[in-house]
Amino acid sequence: MQEIIIKFFTTVPPLELFLIFIAKMVEVAIATLRVILINKGYRKQGTLLSLIEILIWTLVASRVITGLAEAPMKGVAYCIGFSIGVYLGSLIESYIAMGRVLIQTIVSKENEVLVHRLREKGYAVTTMQAQGMNSEKAVLMIFANRKGKEEIIKEIHDLDKTAMIITNDVSTLQGGTITKVRKLLK
Numbered sequence: 001m002q003e004i005i006i007k008f009f010t011t012v013p014p015l016e017l018f019l020i021f022i023a024k025m026v027e028v029a030i031a032t033l034r035v036i037l038i039n040k041g042y043r044k045q046g047t048l049l050s051l052i053e054i055l056i057w058t059l060v061a062s063r064v065i066t067g068l069a070e071a072p073m074k075g076v077a078y079c080i081g082f083s084i085g086v087y088l089g090s091l092i093e094s095y096i097a098m099g100r101v102l103i104q105t106i107v108s109k110e111n112e113v114l115v116h117r118l119r120e121k122g123y124a125v126t127t128m129q130a131q132g133m134n135s136e137k138a139v140l141m142i143f144a145n146r147k148g149k150e151e152i153i154k155e156i157h158d159l160d161k162t163a164m165i166i167t168n169d170v171s172t173l174q175g176g177t178i179t180k181v182r183k184l185l186k
Contacts, residue, residue, distance in 0.1 A: 011071040020064060020074055024081030025088060027056035032089025033096075040099045040169070097146035099169060105156055106164040109136040114159045118142060123152065143170065 030053045038046035064074045107114060109129070118125045118140075126141040144152055149167060156163050 012073050017073055017077040020060060021077040021081040023056055023060045024078050025085040027053055027060060028082050028085025029089035029092060030056070032086055033093050036090075036093045037098065042098060097149075099146050101144055101146050101149050102168045102170050103140075103142040103144060103149060103152055103156075104166045104168075105140040105142070106130065106132070106137050107140060107156075107160045108162065109138050111138060111160055114156060114163075115140065117155060117159065118152065121155070 030049050034046045034049040034053060037049065060078070064078045068075050115125050115127060115138075123142050123144055128139040128141070130137040130139045140156075142152060146169070153165055153167075156165060
């Protein structure tokens with residue numbers, strides 16, 4: 001029994017297992033990015049990533065499938081690389097933060113300072129009057145790049161601790177007032 005366990009772990013050189021793991025992790029991270037980018041409308045970038053993804057997959061899968069029965073650790077390294085690749089791909093995408101968001105904020109009605117400060121920083125802010133449960137409110141709609149949304153949310157909270165903030169990804173945006181610098185960043 002001990003010989004079987006030792007053979008299980010030592011049939012494949014550790015360097016080969018490491019390379020399978022790294023290659024699969026990179027391939028799946030690229031695949032995760034590809035899916036997210038295509039869903040956000042970045043077809044050209046997604047297509048380029050698919051080329052790299054399938055090239056890596058072909059090389060790694062053929063290496064693992066050939067000899068999997070004799071060296072099951074190849075399959076284990078492949079599986080671990082896959083799961084870590086999904087996580088890594090989602091981290092990379094959130095760091096890149098491509099695309100736009102709609103930030104909807106419900107604030108107290110007398111919050112012209114917040115609107116002025118956001119507009120001063122170059123954000124297009126649309127305001128609407130609203131009725132809350134106990135008082136009149138204002139609804140602010142701000143379209144922004146995902147990359148800077150945390151800065152906007154912090155600014156809102158700094159000026160109105162009770163603000164309710166909702167963010168949604170935006171796939172299509174036409175017309176309105178968007179500064180040229182902000183348009184280029186999509």
